[in-house]
Amino acid sequence: MTIRPATATDAQQIVAIYNHGIAERQATFETRPRTPDEVVDWLDARGPFLVAADGDTILGFARVSAYSTREAYAGVGEHTVYVSSDARGRSVGSTLLNALADAAEQAGYHKLTSRVFATNTASRALHHKTGFTEVGIQRRHAKLDGRWVDTVLVERLLGEARDYDSAL
Numbered sequence: 001m002t003i004r005p006a007t008a009t010d011a012q013q014i015v016a017i018y019n020h021g022i023a024e025r026q027a028t029f030e031t032r033p034r035t036p037d038e039v040v041d042w043l044d045a046r047g048p049f050l051v052a053a054d055g056d057t058i059l060g061f062a063r064v065s066a067y068s069t070r071e072a073y074a075g076v077g078e079h080t081v082y083v084s085s086d087a088r089g090r091s092v093g094s095t096l097l098n099a100l101a102d103a104a105e106q107a108g109y110h111k112l113t114s115r116v117f118a119t120n121t122a123s124r125a126l127h128h129k130t131g132f133t134e135v136g137i138q139r140r141h142a143k144l145d146g147r148w149v150d151t152v153l154v155e156r157l158l159g160e161a162r163d164y165d166s167a168l
């Protein structure tokens with residue numbers, strides 16, 4: 001398995017993995033399937049966008065998007081990670097997420113954060129394994145298919161923010 005930056009030629013496989021994740025209803029409030037062109041647009045975002053590949057096969061992807069337009073939060077990135085259903089449970093997700101954190105730190109981010117559905121056992125285990133902290137539960141954060149969903153806020157400090165306490 002290789003971890004490398006995503007390219008436009010990966011878009012078809014990435015969108016298939018993402019749309020499968022949408023259909024499963026455990027990872028995101030999004031319900032509209034995306035197109036490969038929309039994935040190509042993600043390549044223009046500031047944050048890192050990585051894939052795990054086995055030869056020509058994309059096993060999963062992880063990316064950082066903007067958390068906020070406020071300047072003070074420029075170092076906070078919102079991350080996502082999706083692994084193809086065939087490739088789950090083989091450390092693809094944890095390898096991708098650790099690589100994403102390293103790439104985000106190198107790009108100047110001081111924190112990655114995301115909201116995980118409280119019922120998403122796999123994602124909560126993945127985040128625990130990769131050094132994220134669950135900092136709170138957002139109750140009834142939004143509705144999916146007409147039902148309220150609780151989300152768990154996770155975060156991982158990077159670089160200067162991670163090292164701040166020990167510097168005191």
Ligand SMILES: CC(C)(COP(=O)(O)OP(=O)(O)OC[C@H]1O[C@@H](n2cnc3c(N)ncnc32)[C@H](O)[C@@H]1OP(=O)(O)O)[C@@H](O)C(=O)NCCC(=O)NCCS
Pocket residue numbers: 021026027028080081082083084087088089090091092093094095114115116117120121122123125126129
């Ligand atoms: C969440 C997801 C990315 C995990 O990817 P993965 O490649 O299967 O994860 P890994 O193999 O690296 O496993 C990481 C840890 O999670 C645990 N884990 C993985 N799937 C699990 C499951 N279904 N139930 C319980 N624990 C699970 C693993 O055991 C491992 O912990 P361990 O090493 O202590 O045993 C994958 O299940 C997925 O793509 N799900 C759909 C999309 C999604 O939910 N994305 C996250 C949005 S917040």
